[in-house]
Amino acid sequence: MTIIDVILTALALSMDACALTISNCTVYKCDLNGKKEWSMPLAFGVFQGVMPLLGFIFAKAFNSLISLDKIAGFLTAIIFFFLASKIIIDIIKDKNQQFCPIKDENSAKKSKFTLSVLLLQAVATSIDALAIGVTFINLKMNVILAVLIIALITAILVSIALLFGKKLGKLFGSYAEWIGAIILFILAAKSLIQAILEVV
Numbered sequence: 737m738t739i740i741d742v743i744l745t746a747l748a749l750s751m752d753a754c755a756l757t758i759s760n761c762t763v764y765k766c767d768l769n770g771k772k773e774w775s776m777p778l779a780f781g782v783f784q785g786v787m788p789l790l791g792f793i794f795a796k797a798f799n800s801l802i803s804l805d806k807i808a809g810f811l812t813a814i815i816f817f818f819l820a821s822k823i824i825i826d827i828i829k830d831k832n833q834q835f836c837p838i839k840d841e842n843s844a845k846k847s848k849f850t851l852s853v854l855l856l857q858a859v860a861t862s863i864d865a866l867a868i869g870v871t872f873i874n875l876k877m878n879v880i881l882a883v884l885i886i887a888l889i890t891a892i893l894v895s896i897a898l899l900f901g902k903k904l905g906k907l908f909g910s911y912a913e914w915i916g917a918i919i920l921f922i923l924a925a926k927s928l929i930q931a932i933l934e935v936v
Contacts (some may be wrong), residue, residue, distance in 0.1 A: 742875075742882045745868060746784075746889035752812075752923055753780040753861045753890055754897035759919040760857075761901025763823055764849035772849050773902070777894040779854050783862040785887025791869020792879055809931025815860035816924035823847070823917040 757776050761768065865886065872879055 738876050739882075739885070742877070742885050743889065746886040747893070749784055749862075749865050749868065749886060750780070750890040750893045752864075753784065753858075753894050755919055755923060756780075756857055756861055757894050757897040758901035759915075759917075760849060761898065762915050763917070764847050765902075767847060767849045773898055774895075775854060776898060777891040779858045780861060780894045781887045781891030783858040784865050784890040785883040787862040787865040788869030788872060788886060789879065789883045791866040792872040792875075793869075795870040795873050809864075809927045809934065812860050812863045813924045813928035813931065815856060815863075816920050816927060819853075819857065819860070820917045820920035820924060823920065 757780070760776060761773075764772075869883075872882065875882060
């Protein structure tokens with residue numbers, strides 16, 4: 737792999753994180769603040785950078801035993817299906833609740849964008865990056881530089897997706913959570929189909 741390959745890989749790897757960021761901006765629009773919003777580029781960027789490095793280290797240590805590329809798609813699909821199902825369940829539970837209710841002691845719970853949600857998403861979107869790291873054994877450049885490029889490109893693209901996502905959240909209003917869930921189901925289906933095709 738050359739530096740051009742690394743850049744193209746970074747662009748491809750960051751697409752799921754971008755889609756998920758837009759989903760977050762619609763699903764959790766009532767709970768997001770500046771700190772939570774900009775935690776997304778940071779978390780997705782860090783995980784997209786760290787995971788290939790871990791994959792590279794594992795590949796070096798267990799070169800003949802590693803087969804992460806065969807299970808990455810299935811793990812990603814499971815996590816995305818779980819997140820999407822959770823959103824649907826929350827929507828059904830709160831179906832009688834007004835969208836973005838006034839905050840008071842009697843108001844029902846709304847979707848919360850928590851650290852655990854963000855970390856689960858960051859892991860899900862970076863599992864492919866872990867598998868990609870295995871291929872870094874044949875990398876024709878410094879591995880640290882490669883993972884920094886991937887992390888930076890992901891953070892930049894997710895930041896752009898964040899700006900678009902905030903506008904989409906305002907545009908679609910009460911349909912936003914359904915759109916977010918649909919995006920997650922699409923990502924899950926895509927990961928599952930890719931995983932099945934690789935096995936077959």
